[in-house]
Amino acid sequence: MKAVTDDRTPGQPSADSSRIPADATPDAGTPGAPPRPAADASTESVTRELTEKLRRSRKGRVVAIVGPFTPLLLLAVWEVASRANLLDARFFPPPSSIAETFGRLAASGELFEHAGITLTRIAVGFVLGAVPGLVLGIALGSVATLRTLLGPIFASLLPVPKVAIFPLLLLVFGLGEASKYVIVAIGVFFYVFYNAMGGVLQTPQIYFDVASANGAGRLQRWRTVALPAALPSIFTGLKLAVGGAFVIIAASEFVGSRNGLGYLIWSSWTTFAVAKMFVGIVTISVLGYLSTTLVTLLERRLVPWSRQ
Amino acid sequence: MTAVAVEGLWKGFYDRRRDDVLVALQDVSLTIEDHEFVCVLGPSGCGKSTLLRILAGLEEADRGTTTMTARPSVVFQDHGVLPWMTVEQNVEYPLRLQGVRRAERRDRVAPLLEMVGLEEFRGFYPHQLSGGMRQRTSVARALADDGSTLLMDEPFGALDEQTRVVLQQELLKIWTHTSKSVLFITHSVDEALVLADRVIVMSARPGRILADVRIPFERPRDILELRRDPRHAEITYELWRLLRDAEAQDPRAAEEAIA
Numbered sequence: 305m306k307a308v309t310d311d312r313t314p315g316q317p318s319a320d321s322s323r324i325p326a327d328a329t330p331d332a333g334t335p336g337a338p339p340r341p342a343a344d345a346s347t348e349s350v351t352r353e354l355t356e357k358l359r360r361s362r363k364g365r366v367v368a369i370v371g372p373f374t375p376l377l378l379l380a381v382w383e384v385a386s387r388a389n390l391l392d393a394r395f396f397p398p399p400s401s402i403a404e405t406f407g408r409l410a411a412s413g414e415l416f417e418h419a420g421i422t423l424t425r426i427a428v429g430f431v432l433g434a435v436p437g438l439v440l441g442i443a444l445g446s447v448a449t450l451r452t453l454l455g456p457i458f459a460s461l462l463p464v465p466k467v468a469i470f471p472l473l474l475l476v477f478g479l480g481e482a483s484k485y486v487i488v489a490i491g492v493f494f495y496v497f498y499n500a501m502g503g504v505l506q507t508p509q510i511y512f513d514v515a516s517a518n519g520a521g522r523l524q525r526w527r528t529v530a531l532p533a534a535l536p537s538i539f540t541g542l543k544l545a546v547g548g549a550f551v552i553i554a555a556s557e558f559v560g561s562r563n564g565l566g567y568l569i570w571s572s573w574t575t576f577a578v579a580k581m582f583v584g585i586v587t588i589s590v591l592g593y594l595s596t597t598l599v600t601l602l603e604r605r606l607v608p609w610s611r612q
Numbered sequence: 613m614t615a616v617a618v619e620g621l622w623k624g625f626y627d628r629r630r631d632d633v634l635v636a637l638q639d640v641s642l643t644i645e646d647h648e649f650v651c652v653l654g655p656s657g658c659g660k661s662t663l664l665r666i667l668a669g670l671e672e673a674d675r676g677t678t679t680m681t682a683r684p685s686v687v688f689q690d691h692g693v694l695p696w697m698t699v700e701q702n703v704e705y706p707l708r709l710q711g712v713r714r715a716e717r718r719d720r721v722a723p724l725l726e727m728v729g730l731e732e733f734r735g736f737y738p739h740q741l742s743g744g745m746r747q748r749t750s751v752a753r754a755l756a757d758d759g760s761t762l763l764m765d766e767p768f769g770a771l772d773e774q775t776r777v778v779l780q781q782e783l784l785k786i787w788t789h790t791s792k793s794v795l796f797i798t799h800s801v802d803e804a805l806v807l808a809d810r811v812i813v814m815s816a817r818p819g820r821i822l823a824d825v826r827i828p829f830e831r832p833r834d835i836l837e838l839r840r841d842p843r844h845a846e847i848t849y850e851l852w853r854l855l856r857d858a859e860a861q862d863p864r865a866a867e868e869a870i871a
Binding site for chain 1: 665668669670683685686688692694695696697705706708709710737738739753757
C-alpha cells in the first residue's frame, strides 16, 4: 500500500489520475498515511473531462427521441402488407388510400366537424367527471367515517358497464348533448375517484402528523398533504380516464347520435365505406394519444418531485 | 416560568385481537422550565414517543392533564419532510399555514436556511438530499414555526455517527441563542449526556418515570472533554443501571427481551 502512495507524484499525467477513485480508497483508511499530493491542474482537467463525459452520455436519449415515432413503423408494415396482398385490401385498405380519404374529408370540413363534436363531448364530460371524482376521492380517502358509509355505494356502482346505462341516460337526458356529457362523466368519475382515494390511503401517516403538528386545519391538511400526496396516483387515474372516455363516447355515438367520430365510423360501416371508417378510427386513436400525452405533460409540470 | 407541565398522564391502546389494553403511559408527571433542555431516555416501546405525540396534540391522553404556554414545534423521527415541497417550501410550511404572505415568508426563512447550511439547496426536493440535510430541513421548519417549546422525537436516530454529532452541536448552538425549552426523546445515553440539563428515565411498557437526573456539566460542552470528566462515567453507569433494573423488574418486558 505504501508503494502505491509513493508512486503517485504531482507530475503525473492526467490520464493516470482518472484511476484515482479506484485505488484511493485503501489509502484513505490508513492512519498516518502521508497526504495525497495535491494535483491542482490534473484535478481540474479530470473534473472537466468528467463533466463533458456525463453531459454527452445522457442515457436513453436516442430511445426517448425515437419512442413517439414507433407507430409510424406499424403504418409502414401495413402499407407494404396491403399492397403485397398479404392483407385483404377490401378490409384493410393501404394507409396511403386512407390518407387520401382523410385529406378529402378534412378538406370538406366534415372530419373536423365530427372530431370537434366528439372532443367537446369528451372535454365537458371529463371535467364533469374528474372534478367530483377528485373531491370525493380525497374526502373518502381522508375521512374513515365517510369511507365506511359511502364506500359501498361506489363499489356497487363500479362494475355496472357504463355503456349499458346509456339507454337510461337517453331516457332521462334526451337525445341531445347532455346524455353524452353524462356518460363520459360517469366513466371518468370512477377512474379518478378510485385513484385519488387510493393515493390518499397510501400516504404515510407521518405527513398528516407533520401538518397537524404545524397547526393545519382539516382543509389545509387536504390541500397541503392529501392532494399532493395523491397527485401521482390521480394522474394515473386521469390517463386511464382519457382512454376510457374515448371508448365510451365512440360506443355512445354509434347508437345515440347523428354526429361525432363514433357516428362517422358507424355510418361508414352501413355504407361499406371502409377507408372512411379507418379515417374515423385513426382520428380517434390519434386524438386519444394526443390527449394522453397532454395529461403526461401536465403531470410533469405538476408533479416535479416524483422521480421519472 | 414553567413551559410544559404534565400531570398524572395515562394512555392505553386497545388491542382488539387479544381483547387487551396495552398501557403505554402510566401516571407520568413532569415539568420543563423555560429555556431548559430535557431528554427523555428509555428503551424502545416505552411510550416516550406517545408522550411526545400527546404533547404535540396528535394523540389524546386517557387521564391526566398537559399544560403548555403555546403550541409546540415538532421535529419528527424521520421522513418528516414533505416530498412534494422544496427545502424552502418545507421550512416555510408552518408560516404558510398561518397565512403569512409569500414575501415575508421568504424573508423570515432565509436566515434559518443559512443557519442550517441549506441556502444553496433551497430549491431542491427532499429526494435529492442526504438524510442529514433532510433532518436539518426538519429542524429549520420547527424553528420557523417558532413555538416556545421544541419537541424532538429521536431526530438524529437514523443518522450516521458523524452527522449526528455535527447536528447535536448545531442544535445546542441554536438552543443557546434562543430562549426555547426542549423536550428531546432519545434511546442513547451518550446523546442525553451531551445535550440535556435533565434526563428523565422511563421504564419499558408500561411507561413510567423512573428517575429525573440533573446533568451537571457546564456549557458549552466539548464532546471529547466530556468523556474525560469522572462524573461522566458515574452518571453513565447510573443511567444504564436504571434502565437495566427497569427491564428486570417488569416480567413482561423481560419476556419480550428474551423472545
